[in-house]
Amino acid sequence: MASIEEGGGDSHKKGRGVKKAKRLSTRVDMTPMVDLGFLLITFFIFTTTMSTPSTMDLFMPKDTNKDEDQNKAKESGALTIMLGKNNVVYYYEGQLAPDAANFKTSNFKDIRAEIISKRKDVIATHQHDASCEKTWAKYNGDKNSCLDRDFVVVIKPDPDATYKNTVDILDEMTINGVKRFAMVDLFPQELELIQKTEGTYVAPPAAAAPAK
Amino acid sequence: MPSVKMPKKSTATDMTPFVDVAFLILSFFMLATKFKPPEPVEITTPNSVSTKALPENDAILVTLDSAGRVYFSMQAEKDPMLKYTVIKNMNDTRQLGLTEAEMKNFVKTTSVGVPFSQLKQLLAIPAEDQRNVKQAGIPIKDSASNELTYWIRDAVNAFASSQKKINYLIKGDNNAKYPQFKEILNSFKRNDIYKFQLITAVEDVPAGTELSKERAGQGVKK
Secondary structure, three states: OOOOOOOOOOOOOOOOOOOOOOOOOOOOOOHHHHHHHHHHHHHHHHHEOOOOOEEEEEEOOOOOOOHHHOOOOOHHHEEEEEEOHHHEEEEEEOOOOOOOOOOEEEEOOOHHHHHHHHHHHHHHOOOOOHHHHHHHHHOOOOOHHHHOOOOEEEEEEOOOOEHHHHHHHHHHHHHOOOOOEEEOOOOHHHHHHHHHHHHOOOOOHHHHOOOO | OOOOOOOOOOOOOOOHHHHHHHHHHHHHHHHHOOEOOOOOOOOOOOEEOOOEEOOOOOEEEEEEOOOOOEEEEEEOOOOOHHHHHHHHHHHHHHOOOOOHHHHHHHHHOOOEOOOHHHHHHHHOOOHHHHHHOOOOOOOOOOOOOOHHHHHHHHHHHHHHHOOOOOEEEEEEOOOOEHHHHHHHHHHHHHOOOOEEEEEEEEOOOOOOOHHHHHHHHHHHHO
């Protein structure tokens, strides 16, 4: 026990008339100390940053106006994902049809399935050629390295998309192993389409996701 | 009459073990704690599956808050002279009319989020009190008045002279809008910087995806 023995040692006899000195307890009241201790604990708990932030790499291409420098995406392998208001995602495969028939609405949960299925499609329709062998050699025989080479995701956030949406969709690229993706601006007709779709929204917006 | 005396039991408990535990926890937190760096605004970063650690030093950090305001800060704790070089250069080229004391104050300032026109006003306030000041954000809108570009340029030049590899960090709030983010990217691009690191919180990889397979594969190899 950490308590300290009281008194003791003083054993010589005192005269009869001498009053006994009142023994003072050496026991200290610990309560204020505990109070202070826990106060400090709470302080440190609140100020501490437990979750260490991580970083996500983002490489942007150099802006170029020269046509020959632009990366050309094969129409068959392209998936365009547009980010709209209220976490809504729009997408279409290949080129946007003039009547916008292939313009679809989705959300951040379902877009993953779409990316995966598109990637599978691209791999299934892959046309083998000699340049593939070189790529395989480079990636230690990883066949997917060449099979999905035509798969390009084009990300087009609209002015109402949030930063979180942008990061989420970039993350989706990492999650699904999409090697080629680009972040570009919307075409005017795409923006118009999105706004038309959003214009049909009635409050609340969640109920309005049109099933196409 | 002799009666059986009941031994008096004290109601006061021995607090000592309690204190022991309390101080053990306390010392743990004191040692483990790393204080949150003072920030002008509260930022809630989005989550990502990336696990790359955040570089501690030698970085240019651009913060974008939920209202679209932009803050610039240089992380150069090992070499405070770098920040001084930046502000001195900025003062000379943009005729800000800063005094020596104000430039010294900039070294202590963690982040700046005001247009050049209000910089003198901000730096007149001691660094510790600046967080109470509402900062308007660095203008990024169009290329003519994009002041972030100049901040980045000067900071890059200062770091270049010290032969250090620098990181370009962007810390955005969940609710920040994309156009502002794009303008920040453009400011970097104008300085021929194309590689960024976005600060995010860690999130689990969804099961059954390409990445989870890849990471599981790496785990086996190790």
